[in-house]
Amino acid sequence: DQQVKQNSPSLSVQEGRISILNCDYTNSMFDYFLWYKKYPAEGPTFLISISSIKDKNEDGRFTVFLNKSAKHLSLHIVPSQPGDSAVYFCAASARAGTYKYIFGTGTRLKVLA
Amino acid sequence: DGGITQSPKYLFRKEGQNVTLSCEQNLNHDAMYWYRQDPGQGLRLIYYSQIVNDFQKGDIAEGYSVSREKKESFPLTVTSAQKNPTAFYLCASSITGQLNTEAFFGQGTRLTVV
Numbered sequence: 386d387q388q389v390k391q392n393s394p395s396l397s398v399q400e401g402r403i404s405i406l407n408c409d410y411t412n413s414m415f416d417y418f419l420w421y422k423k424y425p426a427e428g429p430t431f432l433i434s435i436s437s438i439k440d441k442n443e444d445g446r447f448t449v450f451l452n453k454s455a456k457h458l459s460l461h462i463v464p465s466q467p468g469d470s471a472v473y474f475c476a477a478s479a480r481a482g483t484y485k486y487i488f489g490t491g492t493r494l495k496v497l498a
Numbered sequence: 499d500g501g502i503t504q505s506p507k508y509l510f511r512k513e514g515q516n517v518t519l520s521c522e523q524n525l526n527h528d529a530m531y532w533y534r535q536d537p538g539q540g541l542r543l544i545y546y547s548q549i550v551n552d553f554q555k556g557d558i559a560e561g562y563s564v565s566r567e568k569k570e571s572f573p574l575t576v577t578s579a580q581k582n583p584t585a586f587y588l589c590a591s592s593i594t595g596q597l598n599t600e601a602f603f604g605q606g607t608r609l610t611v612v
Contacts, residue, residue, distance in 0.1 A: 394538070417598050428504075428588055428603030429541070436598050474540060476601075485531065485556065486590075486601050490540035 388412045389477050391489035399497050404462040406492050408475035415477035420449060420460045423472045465496045500525045504589050504604035511611050519574045519607045521589035528594040530572035531601060535586040547572055548594055576609060583611045
């Protein structure tokens, strides 16, 4: 049973436009959410995170929105740049009990110049 | 520099052989993790350890074993019982005891079993 889902395997966006990557989760115990960026044959690098006590977190061109009632989060990249082309994973964690991170299946973003 | 190191980057093994993947971190993190990446399946948790001498099975632990004898090291053994061992393996670590911390990943090991 996939607890963290990224239903769009791929997304193409023109340079300069907004990229919106979506993530849904099923476990209501999750209270911390993260986005990672990954290039082929490399480890994921941490991008941005959000705690369940917030509904928005912003860091430069990257903003993450959390809708707890819908169990949905999204990553907005504005403006998108060709260097943003990568696979993006969302991850979730439940502080109570363990510190393990559950990842989604990833969305491949391609930013077209 | 602090970081998490996986070695080797590429590994080839014959079917039926056990193989051990190395993961070392000098970040003083208590928790360490092993994930496996397959196309279209994201990162799936194999094993994790929150403290030395303790580890827990993740979602796909069958055919794998780990040890956590030292805080810095969390080696993963892919045994001959693992039916589809060819994959990209990622090790990660994180702080425990603090809220809202991220996991840091190594560069991965691509294992090919022929």
